[in-house]
Amino acid sequence: MRWFPRTARSSQPVAEPGPERELFDEAFQKRLEGLALMSRRLQSAGLRAERPSKKAGSGVEFADYREYSAGDDLRHVDWNAYARSERLLLRLHEEEEDLCVYLLVDSSASMGLGSPSKLDYAKQLTAALAYVSLSHLDRVALLALADGVVSSLPAMRGKQRIFSVFAFLRPLTAQGRTDLAAAATNFVAAHKRRGVVVLVSDLYDFAGWQTAISTLRYAKFEPYVLQLVDASDEDPGLGGDIELIDAETGEARALTVTPALLQRVRAARQRHERAVAAFCAQKQVPYFALDTRVTPQDAVLRILRRGGMLG
Amino acid sequence: MELARLTLGQLGLLLAGAWAVTLALHLLRVRRKRAVVASLQLWEQALAPRPTAQLLSRLRQLLSLLLSLCIVTLLALAFADPTRSTADGGTSVLLIDAGLSMQATDVAPSRLGLALRRAHQLVDSRNPADAMIVVQMDDAPRALCPMTRDAAELHAALGAVHPSRARTRFAPAAQLALQMLRGTLHPKLLLLSDGAFSVDAQLLQRLRASGVVLEHVRFGKRSHNLRVSALAARRYPLRPDQTEVLVEAENGGDALEHPTLQLFGDGQLLQHDTLEVPGHARVRRFYENLGGVGATLRAQLTLDGGTHDDLAADDEARAELTPVAHKHVLLVGPGNRYLEAALLLEEYLDVDQLAPAQYRSTRGYDLVIFDGVAPRELPAAPALYLAPPAGTTQPISVGAEVSRPYFDQQLRAHPLLRFVALGDVNVAHARRLRPARDDVVVASSADTPLLVTGVREGRRFVVLGFDVRDSDLPLRVAWPLLLLNVIEALSPSPTQLPSSTQQDLDARADIAPHSLPWTPPRVAHTHGSAWWTSVHESPWWLLTGAALLLLLVEWVSYQRRWIT
Missing domain, CATH: 2.60.40.10 (Immunoglobulins)
Known part of the structure; x- marks a missing residue:
């Protein structure tokens, strides 16, 4: 699979040479390096990294003052402030920590539709996000979901691990039914360290998508929802008397496709999209609806960046 | 309304069968194309049960079935060929053109064959109360049956129609039809013809003025002749x-x-x-x-x-061609090889030879040749006299002998001398001929006539004043020619031997079908409807057209998604 079209030869390869070198467009790669996945909450520190945390620590960036209490390190007392106000105030500094980023890719059968398929689109999107995170020394873990966690790539750091990401994504195929609630439950149970969770899915699990997002939130993860939308979802490209087959369940339904019916299907899909958007807005979960007709590059550099997911 | 092709029972069976097939086809499940979608649930939401939609769907299916049943019903009715009928019958003359042009095969099997087939259909589809007569039309009209309502008799009359080599003349047939239809109820003239004949506009006007309805069924496509x-x-x-x-x-x-x-x-x-x-x-x-x-x-x-x-x-x-008539020639004389040889040259001469003593009469002969002899009485047939003996008086007087006469005077334009040159003929001696006033001296030597012709008692004669054996004439080509000229002059062949057959000069090779310049009269429908059984009256084409219109409406509504 070719991840991104190559447009220029790099003078500084990402990592060791190999077939994966071709998977990234170098111009796109450079632009990705200037981005970072934004987290609205400073997560608990792990290893020191480039990412600031709310925890007062040994960083150099001033964060805030607080009242001195017994046992505090006197080295952090701001004596100048004491001279002006005769109060003992403790200078708080931001601790620079690494961020744990979980990229959850829906690999159910419904993701196999579209041209390019939604799964291929999700792979490219996930690879780009993984590279952004790895470039900032974040810990990146990948998980493929269907009716549970199908496969996973443990958390890792460093740009050179992008090839592991590619190796993980490449063999993913669209199969199985979607059960986001079960998958989220499995994920939460298996990952104790909190962090950012990016869910890339078409969310055609009408009964479970809300539960899945809520589960992530309740477990103190910071979820991002990227809903992939493809035109084939609402128009099979055939008219008249046809038999529709559900890609996941195999269920068949005979019906007559008319322009009015197509319009109603489009309206139903938009309702579904609006429902997800409303739920996410209510729960303060960043939500992006990405049409597969938009290239992954545009989606990353324009939509996600403009939406505040990448900074 | 009556059915021309089917009985009511047959129509019922046909309709039942057509409806059964239509229902069976309607109930058969359609093999649909398959399409895979990401989530059928999305479509189920769009197809959420709506009472109006379900009702419309059922109505649509019912409408489709009704439409199909309507179409097959219309087609079955069209096949049954319904015709109008009334109790009040009319009178029709079925005029079938059997002239030469109707033998044209530009339509199969021929124009006449097609016309007869159509005529049988007309007889079958007519109102049974209608009286009809079959008339064959070519150069003269011939009624082939009396005015009758019996279909069998009409069919038999149609079987008696035979093709004619004569050209068609419409006027006598139309006048005969006019006579037949005079004073009848609802007169109608059914003309089955290619129209390849001349039409008198005044005659058509008379037909129209008489209230006769003329209906022309035209046959033929072209004029390749x-x-x-x-x-x-x-x-x-x-x-x-x-x-x-x-x-x-x-x-x-x-x-x-x-x-x-x-x-x-x-x-x-x-x-x-x-x-x-x-x-x-x-x-x-x-x-x-x-x-x-x-x-x-x-x-x-x-x-x-x-x-x-x-x-x-x-x-x-x-x-x-009339056969060439043989001329019977009687040769009376002692024998003359030059003469006999010359007569053998003409194959149409039957020559009988008699000695002078055996001669009695000329009965049965077209002409007689007296060679060196003269009969006592004039023969009853035209005669050629060769060197009549001196002292002969009939038909002309014969005098003394003349030595070495020459043909120095000749009537070259005379038929006896056609193609004959006598100027250098040498004659040893001849007898002096003394012609009468009306006789013609064809050739003479000075004042001695040598070749004389004339008429005695209504019979032609030719006299040659010398014995050909006393001259070099038999050695010349002129001799047989002269003899044949004499025979032709005495017993002429028919001047015209046409023996020929000429085609009808008025006939035309152009056999292109034509329509009659006929304007139908305004018919008073006293009984509320037209009385006659018309070849165009059968509404089968209306029924077929309605079926096609329904098909068109269905197709357009499907294509344009009028019903979704």
């Missing part, structure tokens, strides 16, 4: 074994044709020629000195590859 428009043959009077033939070919089509003309004499091919006949033109050919014609002559036109045009009947013409 060549014909032998004229054939004439005659023998040469002096050479009856040779014939002069005139052939004329006419092209009734628009395109230039190159037909092959063949002349057959007694079945043997005599002449083979290729003509070039432009469209709507005539081309003539003369053939002179045609030998071997015999008793019959046939001219035949064929197209490339031996094929014929649409009307083969006029592609040939025949001529019967």
Whole structure:
């Protein structure tokens, strides 16, 4: 699979040479390096990294003052402030920590539709996000979901691990039914360290998508929802008397496709999209609806960046 | 309303079968195309049960079934061919053109065959209360049955129609029909013809004024026809074994044709020629000195590859030539080899020879030749006298002998001397002839007539004043020619030997079908509907058209998604 079209030869390869070198467009790669996945909450520190945390620590960036209490390190007392106000105030500094980023890719059968398929689109999107995170020394873990966690790539750091990401994504195929609630439950149970969770899915699990997002939130993860939308979802490209087959369940339904019916299907899909958007807005979960007709590059550099997911 | 093709029971069976098949087809599940979608749940939401939608869906299915049933019903009714009927019958004259042009095969099997087929249908589909008569029309109209309502009798009359080689004349047939329809109820003239005849507008006006409804069913498609428009043959009077033939070919089509003309004499091919006949033109050919014609002559036109045009009947013409009459000649004399040899040259002469003592009469002979003798009485037949003895008085007086006469005076324009040169003939001696005042001296030597002709008692005679054996005349070509001229003068052959058959010069090779310039009269429908059984009256085409219209509506509504 070719991840991104190559447009220029790099003078500084990402990592060791190999077939994966071709998977990234170098111009796109450079632009990705200037981005970072934004987290609205400073997560608990792990290893020191480039990412600031709310925890007062040994960083150099001033964060805030607080009242001195017994046992505090006197080295952090701001004596100048004491001279002006005769109060003992403790200078708080931001601790620079690494961020744990979980990229959850829906690999159910419904993701196999579209041209390019939604799964291929999700792979490219996930690879780009993984590279952004790895470039900032974040810990990146990948998980493929269907009716549970199908496969996973443990958390890792460093740009050179992008090839592991590619190796993980490449063999993913669209199969199985979607059960986001079960998958989220499995994920939460298996990952104790909190962090950012990016869910890339078409969310055609009408009964479970809300539960899945809520589960992530309740477990103190910071979820991002990227809903992939493809035109084939609402128009099979055939008219008249046809038999529709559900890609996941195999269920068949005979019906007559008319322009009015197509319009109603489009309206139903938009309702579904609006429902997800409303739920996410209510729960303060960043939500992006990405049409597969938009290239992954545009989606990353324009939509996600403009939406505040990448900074 | 009656059904022309089916009974009500048959129609019922047909409808039941058609409906059953339609229902079965309607109930059969349609094999649908398959399409895979990401989530059928999305579609289920769009298809959420709506009472109006379900009702519409059922109505749509019902409407489709009703539409199908309507279409098959209309088609079945159209097949049954319903016709109107009333108790009040009319009178019809079924005029069938059987003229030459109706033998054209531009429609299968022929125009006449098609017309007869149509006529049988008309008889079957007419109102049973209608009286009808069948009249064959060619050069003269012939009624083939009485006015009757019996279909069997009408069918039998149609079976008696036979093709004619005569050209069609509409006026006598129309006048006969007018006579037949005069005073009848709802008179109607059904004309089954190609219309390839001249029409008198005044006659049509009379028909119209008489209240006769003329309905013309036209047959034929084109005019691809060549014909032998004229054939004439005659023998040469002096050479009856040779014939002069005139052939004329006419092209009734628009395109230039190159037909092959063949002349057959007694079945043997005599002449083979290729003509070039432009469209709507005539081309003539003369053939002179045609030998071997015999008793019959046939001219035949064929197209490339031996094929014929649409009307083969006029592609040939025949001529019967009268046989050449043999002349019976009685030769009375002691014997003259020169004379006998000359008479043998003409094959149409039957010569009987008698000694002078045996001569009694000339009964049964066309002419008699007296060689060196003279009868006591004038013979009853024309006679040639060769060197009559001196002292003869009949038919002219014969005097003393004259030595070495010469033909120094001749009537060269006289028929006896045609092709004959006597100027240098040497004669040893001759007898002086003394012709009467009305006799003609054809040749003479000074004042001595040598060749005299005239009429006695209504019978021609020719006298030659010397014995040919006393001259060098038998050694010359002039001798048999002179003898044949004399025989022709005494017993002339018919001056005209046409013995030919000419085609009808008024006939036309153009057999293009034409419509009559007929404006239908305004018919008073006293009983609320037209009375007659018309060939266009059957509403089968209306029913078929309605079925097609329904199909069109269904197709358009499906294509345009009027019903979703």
